[in-house]
Amino acid sequence: MKNTTKILIIEDEEILVEMYQDKFSEAGFEVFSAPNNDEGLRLAKKEKPDLILLDILLPDENGIQFLKRIKQFPEISRIPIIAISNYDEIETKSEAYNLGVKLYLIKTQFTPQELLDVVKKYLEK
Amino acid sequence: MEKTEKNQRKELGRPEYLNKNCWLVKNLNYAPYKRCQYCDLKFRNCLFLHYQIISLILIIFFFTLSFLIDGRIPELVIISVFTLVIFYGYFFNKSTDKIIQANFTERKAKEALEEFNETLQQKVDEQTEEIRKAYDDLKVLDKAKSEFISMASHQLRTPLSVIKGYISMMMEGSYGNPPQKMKGKLNGVFQSSERLIRIINDLLNISKVELGKIEVNKSPVQLEELIQSSFEEMKIEAEKKKIKLTFEKPKPPLPQVNIDQLKIRQVILNLIDNAIRYTQKGKIELKVEKVNSVIRFSVKDTGEGLTEKEQKDIFTGFVRGSAGINYFIEGAGLGLYVAKKFLELHQGKIWAVSEGKGKGSTFFVELPIG
Numbered sequence: 483m484k485n486t487t488k489i490l491i492i493e494d495e496e497i498l499v500e501m502y503q504d505k506f507s508e509a510g511f512e513v514f515s516a517p518n519n520d521e522g523l524r525l526a527k528k529e530k531p532d533l534i535l536l537d538i539l540l541p542d543e544n545g546i547q548f549l550k551r552i553k554q555f556p557e558i559s560r561i562p563i564i565a566i567s568n569y570d571e572i573e574t575k576s577e578a579y580n581l582g583v584k585l586y587l588i589k590t591q592f593t594p595q596e597l598l599d600v601v602k603k604y605l606e607k
Numbered sequence: 608m609e610k611t612e613k614n615q616r617k618e619l620g621r622p623e624y625l626n627k628n629c630w631l632v633k634n635l636n637y638a639p640y641k642r643c644q645y646c647d648l649k650f651r652n653c654l655f656l657h658y659q660i661i662s663l664i665l666i667i668f669f670f671t672l673s674f675l676i677d678g679r680i681p682e683l684v685i686i687s688v689f690t691l692v693i694f695y696g697y698f699f700n701k702s703t704d705k706i707i708q709a710n711f712t713e714r715k716a717k718e719a720l721e722e723f724n725e726t727l728q729q730k731v732d733e734q735t736e737e738i739r740k741a742y743d744d745l746k747v748l749d750k751a752k753s754e755f756i757s758m759a760s761h762q763l764r765t766p767l768s769v770i771k772g773y774i775s776m777m778m779e780g781s782y783g784n785p786p787q788k789m790k791g792k793l794n795g796v797f798q799s800s801e802r803l804i805r806i807i808n809d810l811l812n813i814s815k816v817e818l819g820k821i822e823v824n825k826s827p828v829q830l831e832e833l834i835q836s837s838f839e840e841m842k843i844e845a846e847k848k849k850i851k852l853t854f855e856k857p858k859p860p861l862p863q864v865n866i867d868q869l870k871i872r873q874v875i876l877n878l879i880d881n882a883i884r885y886t887q888k889g890k891i892e893l894k895v896e897k898v899n900s901v902i903r904f905s906v907k908d909t910g911e912g913l914t915e916k917e918q919k920d921i922f923t924g925f926v927r928g929s930a931g932i933n934y935f936i937e938g939a940g941l942g943l944y945v946a947k948k949f950l951e952l953h954q955g956k957i958w959a960v961s962e963g964k965g966k967g968s969t970f971f972v973e974l975p976i977g
Contacts, residue, residue: 495765501772508781539761568764570811571757572822589768590804593775 487605490531491515492522492548493566494540498589502535505594509602517541519548526558533601536583538567538574546574549581564601566592658699662692753814760811767807771800798844805880808873809945816948823870823952827863830902830974831856831895833872838893841879850883851890861897864974870949871974874957877942878906878970886910889967900976901955907969913961918968921959922947950974 489511493499499515506513514529516522518540526534538545545565553559565578565586575586584604587597666688673684774797777785785793815821838854845852882891889909896903913921922943943957950957954975961968 495769497769498765498772501769501776504781505776568761568768572820575822588764590764590771590807594772595775595779 486510486512487533488512488514488529488531489533489535489601490522490525490529491535492517492519492540492545493535493537494518495537502594502597505598506601509598519543519545519551522548523551523555523558526552526561527555530558531561533605534561534563535597535601536563536565538565538578539569546577546581549578549583553581562604564604566597658696662695665692665695750818753817756810757814757818760807760814763807764804767800767804771797771804774800802880805873805876809877809942812873812945812948816945821948821952823867825865825867825953828866828868828871829860830864830866830871830904831861833868834875834893834895834904837872837875837879841876841883844880845883845891848883848886850886850888852879852883852893853890854893857895861895861902862976864902865977866953866974867949871953874946874949874972875904877946878972881942882906882908882910882970886967897976898973901973902976904972904974905969907967909967911968912964912966913959913968914964918959918961922957946972 487510489506491499491502491506491513493502493515494517496517499517503513503515514525514531516525519542522534522536525531536545536548540548545567549563552561552563563583565583566589567586568589570586570588578586585600587600592600669684669688670680673680774793776782778790778793778797812821834854835856838852842852879891879893886908887910891909892905892907894905894907947957950972956973957971959968959970
């Protein structure tokens with residue numbers, strides 16, 4: 483049963499979640515989603531996903547905070563995280579990289595298929 | 608006429624000069640290089656002083672002479688010498704009058720000029736201060752503008768990623784295979800969203816450049832490869848307008864350039880995109896070659912062309928060639944401004960050449976090798 487790859491998407495924009503969910507389910511991934519950091523952490527602990535797609539501009543607490551918080555939980559702190567955001571300011575980007583994100587992608591530059599390809603390629607490594 | 612001259616004299620304060628305020632009153636403080644504080648002549652040029660010295664010499668000379676000859680100084684000698692001195696004084700007065708007056712006028716004028724300069728300086732200072740304040744205000748406003756553009760562009764990106772994402776998935780058949788006819792339309796929507804994203808990226812880049820927040824990640828790149836991939840991407844656009852877009856990869860490969868691939872790619876795409884938009888029929892030729900120590904890329908079109916003024920203006924933000932207005936072609940005219948800024952970050956150059964309206968134009972980009 484461990485064959486399915488689990489992906490956690492932390493993103494507040496429902497329609498985007500739905501879109502990525504469609505794409506990743508289609509490709510055979512098991513997809514979970516959370517609209518904020520708290521829910522994201524809870525799901526991460528519960529489901530232990532293989533990869534987390536993290537939005538940076540979130541309503542209450544931004545994705546950078548999530549990156550800091552997840553470090554406190556050894557059981558999930560090693561899950562690879564790819565940031566997907568439309569916010570591309572150098573400071574935020576470098577902060578995210580310093581906090582250990584594997585990639586920082588700009589949403590508009592990627593179609594869901596392209597994002598899927600990136601994720602697949604990453605997981606193959 | 609005479610009256611006014613007199614008045615003038617009074618105004619000039621000549622009596623003051625010759626009277627108690629003259630240097631002679633304090634004549635012991637004399638030094639030949641100093642200037643008389645009243646008529647501004649150096650003392651060694653002071654005619655009044657010359658007169659005094661000459662008079663003194665005359666008196667001493669004649670008195671000594673008569674004393675040597677006669678053993679005494681006769682009254683006649685005394686009277687004649689003093690008469691001589693007085694006569695000399697009279698003529699001296701006549702001849703120096705004009706000089707002194709002119710000199711005095713000059714001094715007054717100088718003073719007036721100085722005073723005027725001072726008030727002028729004061730006014731200039733005040734105005735400079737005002738301008739500086741206005742400039743500071745403007746800078747704050749400009750920063751606010753850039754920040755606003757930055758925020759707005761980020762906001763715009765979210766719905767756009769939804770549009771682009773869903774359209775691409777529909778085209779890929781994630782929601783059932785679309786009929787052939789619909790595929791073409793979906794592609795049209797997809798291309799439009801791509802263009803909109805490009806415009807927003809331009810806007811974001813401008814705000815970044817203006818806020819000094821641009822990041823450059825350089826790596827060695829084969830420029831012709833970058834052009835090739837941009838060429839493939841834009842070929843479809845050109846074909847839609849029935850414009851022939853050509854590119855011949857140079858053989859053997861050119862030396863590499865150290866560039867931020869994403870940024871230079873954007874410049875290349877912008878140039879080709881512009882050429883397609885501003886050309887109604889004909890062809891667009893892409894060329895890349897090594898010229899001395901630089902790699903030169905050019906985009907030559909048979910479009911509207913540019914006037915000499917436009918060739919310069921076109922690289923400033925929010926300006927477009929007049930063709931843009933004639934044909935009502937979309938685009939905010941930001942691409943070239945961004946391109947220029949990006950090339951500055953690479954110690955490169957961008958410029959446009961055109962023989963005039965209706966004669967097409969060529970855009971050149973130069974990047975240093977290595």
